[in-house]
Amino acid sequence: MTDNFRLTKEAAQKYNNHSVPAMFGPLAEATMQKVQLRSGTCVIDIACGTGALTREIARKLTGKGRVVGVDLNETMIEVAQSNQPDCRHVLEWYAADVTELPFEDATFDYAFIQQGLQFFPDKSAALQEVHRILRNDGQLFLTCWRAVSPFNGALAKALERHVGTDAAVKAKAPFSFRDGELISKLLVDAGFKIARHEPLVLERRFIDLRAQIMALPIETDLRDAGADVTNKVVEEVADALSRYDKKGVLHVPQEAHLFVAAV
Ligand SMILES: C[S@@+](CC[C@H](N)C(=O)[O-])C[C@H]1O[C@@H](n2cnc3c(N)ncnc32)[C@H](O)[C@@H]1O
Structure with a gap:
């Protein structure tokens, strides 16, 4: 990622070819093992990158439902779009900033942010925006490196x-933003209640x-x-x-x- 998070298409492709199989794919699988999604619900993956987690969500979601991936980088979205998973859902992709999501209030049942929070310049505004697009009984699943x-x-x-x-x-x-108490506080200040906070350990493989x-x-x-x-x-x-x-x-x-x- 460049300093302002604008990535070339080549960099997005490299991310997808190397970092996703080594780390973000396994993290997505580990996360989805901890998650139950109600059938036919609307789910958004924010800062979705090339869609490692978005595809896992689509594989897991039963019923009609809706699966949306959003990322600031158009190049990430272009790579994500070229990679439709083998599942019943047709994924929707948007290039947008987390603080200006192009959706009405209370559109989604579930939101996911996998390793995105640490890169958002205005974390409070980002989490308030995520809260806005979730329904009253909605849930956010968020991962951020712990060490x-x-x-x-x-x-x-x-x-x-x-x-x-x-x-x-x-x-x-x-790994610049890993204080669990600080993340909890940001979530609570944005209007969320912490339902669960636990460690997830994965093995990153280097061939x-x-x-x-x-x-x-x-x-x-x-x-x-x-x-x-x-x-x-x-x-x-x-x-x-x-x-x-x-x-x-x-x-x-x-x-x-x-x-x-x-x-
Ligand atoms: C480490 S990558 C994680 C991507 C993806 N969640 C995954 O697990 O592969 C961080 C992502 O955050 C995105 N990002 C950074 N700032 C953003 C913002 N303000 N709004 C939306 N996405 C952002 C970047 O473009 C990048 O794709």
């Missing part, structure tokens, strides 16, 4: 040493560590720094994660908060 993952921690350390502080900070940006590093926003910093520096960074991250190696594949734990909040 800096060993992978991103090791990557930030290597970047700090060989590239610079800006790149290191960028590598940890997805090709270099490819996954080069699919991240810090790719441009590494390219600017050159091949020798890139090789050093990849080697140091590989060394730091060697204890997670199982037959050539790294299985690295990554921990999220799962909040279920009622309107």
Whole structure:
């Protein structure tokens, strides 16, 4: 993601090819195992990216229903649109900011935000807007990383040493907002009641560590720094994660908060 979250089509495609199978897809599956959806309901996935969770929702939702994905980045939406899941629902996609959702009040029964909150500049306005589009008995399911993952921690350390502080900070940006009490307070201030708050742990798998590093926003910093520096960074991250190696594949734990909040 760039600083203002505007992504090129190539970056959105890379995100879909690398980060989704490694992390956001497994997180979506883990989340949906914790969720029951009433048949025939209207569901929105906000900051849906390329639709990893939107597709899981569509697979799970029975009855007629409605499944909508919204993301700020048109390029993410374009990639999402080209990936219709094998299910009965025809998914709807919109490019929009979370603070200006193009829907009437009380349109949806359920809203989901998977790893989006930390990137919203105005989190209070975002959550108030989500509250507005939910029905009186609606629910929000929200995940946000709970701890800096060993992978991103090791990557930030290597970047700090060989590239610079800006790149290191960028590598940890997805983990910049992880205080559960603060998230609870934001939800309550936006009008939600916390129904559940629990940890979700998934295993992020790395078959090709270099490819996954080069699919991240810090790719441009590494390219600017050159091949020798890139090789050093990849080697140091590989060394730091060697204890997670199982037959050539790294299985690295990554921990999220799962909040279920009622309107
Ligand atoms: C880490 S990605 C998560 C995407 C998706 N939920 C998934 O699990 O693959 C964060 C997403 O938040 C989106 N985003 C950031 N700011 C946003 C905003 N103000 N309104 C809507 N989406 C936003 C980005 O475009 C990006 O797709």
